[in-house]
Amino acid sequence: MQQRQLGKNGLTVSALGFGCMGLSHGYGPATDKQQAIALIRAAVDKGVTFFDTAEIYGPYLNEDVVGEALAPVRDQVVIATKFGFDCEQPGQVLNSRPEHIRAAVEGSLKRLKTDVIDLYYQHRVDPDVPIEEVAGTIADLIAEGKVKHFGLSEAGVETIRRAHAIYPVSALQSEYSLWWREPEQAILPLLQELSIGFVPFSPLGKGFLTGTINAGTTFDSSDFRNQVPRFSEAARQANQQLVEVVQQLAAEQGVTPAQVALAWLLAKAPWIVPIPGTTKLHRLEENLGAAGVTLSPAALDHINQTLANIDVVGDRYPQHLQARVGK
DSSP states (O other): OOEEEETTTTEEEESSOEEOGGGTSSBSSOOOHHHHHHHHHHHHHTTOOEEEOOTTTTTTHHHHHHHHHHGGGGGGOEEEEEEOEETTSTTOEEOOOHHHHHHHHHHHHHHTTOSOEEEEEESSOOTTSOHHHHHHHHHHHHHTTSEEEEEEESOOHHHHHHHHHHSOEEEEEEEOBTTBOGGGTTHHHHHHHHTOEEEEESTTTTTGGGTOOOTTOOOOTTBGGGGOGGGSHHHHHHHHHHHHHHHHHHHHHTSOHHHHHHHHHHHHOTTBOOOOOOSOHHHHHHHHGGGGOOOOHHHHHHHHHHHHTOOOOSOSSOHHHHTTSOO
């Protein structure tokens, strides 16, 4: 698979990564551990070198799975994980104090069965800890050889600038897709200016852009999408027009809707690396096929013009979680 560079400190990864969260967290019951390990190893066999996890996914379960799956090929892959929550507290309490980061990195190293984390993201900006302290702590961990690269997740423009001034940020991870384009307003120009890579999560709109979800779909009681305003029945009905557009474009290109959605992101900039997730081998193969799809300038213009005339209905997070992003 084609390789891409995130940031300017030599972090090179496959053009498509694998978001591992859904194997353990967020979208219903956790996948059987051995099945999850087999899927991650299949991704490696198919050229994926970039795997994304976090201590809060489970908590801890996902890092355990990723660590076991990648241990035999550790020198061939890039592992990204995240800190920033107190996983021992209920309700996802933020904590990016330096002493907590140091404790978190030790736990992640152990679960991931490695002596260094390739890319270490602050999962959410902690309003109680200056970002300069966070960046300084990561710089120290890099100097100590426990971390290689510094990342931020869902951070806003000011935070990114302040962090980058202390230590170069290699990548920002935030949601970006055909149905969530807000990063185009201020984030993408900033990343271009500072030579920071972008890692879009939910590049398939949490499954919606694949065309397999409609107004009548029901989710498992533990599925995060039950809380998301954009996934209310009324919103799914209203947003179906976007899916129909993607389906039409896919038919014209002779590919799948998922491949159109991923190819559109890949065409945006050479420093963008989407991380679609799945629990199914055939979906993994379909997603990775997007790396070989080239959308013509005319097709991209058509997509962008069409999207400009579609108003997506519903917020992407419930209110209490929306308050934590873009800070």
